[in-house]
Amino acid sequence: MIEYFMVYALLWILAYLQAIKSNTESNKLFWMQGVVLLVFSALRFETGYDWPVYSSHYNGEMGDAGLVFEPGYQLLVFAFTSLGIPFKYYLSCITAAMIVALMALTKRITPKYKEIAIAITFSLPDFYLIPIFSVIRQTMSLLILLIGIMWLCEGKKKRAYFLIIASFAFHYSTLIIFPLILFVRSLKLSRSTYYVIFIFSFFGYLTSIDFASLFLKSAVELFMPSYGMYMSRDTFNASFFYRAVTGLLTIMIALAVAKSRTYANKDWGGESSFSLNIGLLALLLPILLFNYPTFTSRFMFLGSFFIMALSLYYFHEVLNVKKFVTCLICSVVFALPLYRFLSSSFSTPFVPYQSMLFYDESNSTGNERTQDLLDMLDSLW
Incomplete structure (x- = not known):
């Protein structure tokens, strides 16, 4: 759990620093937050609910009974597997792309408060950990859709409709x-x-x-x-x-x-x-x-x-x-939902956090913990 709160602390420290110099508009601290999220998220290993499913699908281990995903996602998997790229590096690439899109949208929609907004986003599991670490196809689809809507509102209709149609190919929702x-x-x-x-x-x-x-x-x-x-x-x-x-x-x-x-x-x-x-x-x-x-x-x-x-x-x-006061209030209040999630039994696939720098298939417990959670839910249902 400590790794998540280290990231939480870094994001809020950067938000505090920007709040202190609130009269200066700069993107440096914001993109430093992006680097923190990128390193933490893109280098994860067997962390998150859906890793076993996506890994099995990517490696063709499901056979004829495997899940049939949307054509856009299937095409993406085909491109990476054709190049012989292992699943963990494939997931790193699409996670990096999702975080860049997340940062760009936050900057566009919340320009004055983007550092605070991105720190809050990480604090709420339904806004970051679950979308980025688990429901990958839907998150990709929603981010593409939202960029398309943004361009539609700005009058860039051709590229907007292209992205909107593309979003359907990653998740039918x-x-x-x-x-x-x-x-x-x-x-x-x-x-x-x-x-x-x-x-x-x-x-x-x-x-x-x-x-x-x-x-x-x-x-x-x-x-x-x-x-x-x-x-x-x-x-x-x-x-x-x-x-x-x-x-x-x-x-x-x-x-x-x-x-x-x-x-x-x-x-x-x-x-x-x-x-x-x-x-x-x-x-x-x-x-x-x-x-x-x-x-x-x-x-x-x-x-x-x-x-x-x-x-x-x-x-x-x-x-x-004041921005500094807003940072102070939010950094205290939003620690609670993050702690509540990470300390619950539903966070088993997330805790402990595993990085591909320190874990491999021989010493990882990520997939076992995910299966334990699924077994527990099956017994409850």
């Missing part, structure tokens, strides 16, 4: 996400409408009344039948106190995001309320579709950029909180 984003892009709702939607969803979450399951199940069965596993096995298990606290925190963040409409309106090349709607949708999904936390966490990654951009704007510009 974007076939649902892209139309949803187009719909959200066209929405122009008042604050009061947002508040009503969130209060209605909060009531359902607090009382465990599942308003959206019927629609979600129908959509999944129609467009993404492979996600049926999450529908049948995903479980919601939280006390009333936990739901109350989580719901209230979500509403508080949503209020901050909604009050940042000024920033949302002038961002993204004049796209009125686009980032605002995406941020609020990402906050809404976990309490509206609370029965499927695994399912919704995959989609929350897309909205995390906008949630942080608008929330940090609210802290800094509306409440006039």
Whole structure:
């Protein structure tokens, strides 16, 4: 666990240094954060939930019963295997590409607070460790899609549509996400409408009344039948106190995001309320579709950029909180979800962290620990 908190500390130290010289706009410290993430993530070995599956697929060990992945990912695997590149170096390359894309998007969407935003991203497992270390195909697809949407908003339509179509070839879930984003892009709702939607969803979450399951199940069965596993096995298990606290925190963040409409309106090349709607949708999904936390966490990654951009704007510009104070508050608060994840039984494939500099197939326990977790989940299901 210590390796994760060493990275956590380095990212926040760099964010503090930038906050101290807040009057100077510089990208050096931000890209130093990127180097820290790159070294830590791209050099990992048998660390993360899906390593055994992707390794077996890459090495052709599944036979006729193997998983059939999307054509874009299959083509990528074919290109690397044709060159005789071992799986661990293949994964290093695509991890490096994902981190460069993550950094570029953070810089584009959160230009004034990018150092704080990237430190927060690492702190939240659903925004970094799980997407980058585990659900690789979907993360690649979402990052490509988001870059395409960014270019679409900037009027670069040809290259935008090329990337959007390419994103479908890496994970079919974007076939649902892209139309949803187009719909959200066209929405122009008042604050009061947002508040009503969130209060209605909060009531359902607090009382465990599942308003959206019927629609979600129908959509999944129609467009993404492979996600049926999450529908049948995903479980919601939280006390009333936990739901109350989580719901209230979500509403508080949503209020901050909604009050940042000024920033949302002038961002993204004049796209009125686009980032605002995406941020609020990402906050809404976990309490509206609370029965499927695994399912919704995959989609929350897309909205995390906008949630942080608008929330940090609210802290800094509306409440006039200094960057250094924001760093201090966030570095303390966000240590909790990281510790909670790493100390739970679900972090078995992540702890201890293994680097390819120090581990190989003869002394690694990563795949064994992943199998232990799967056995435990099978017994619970």
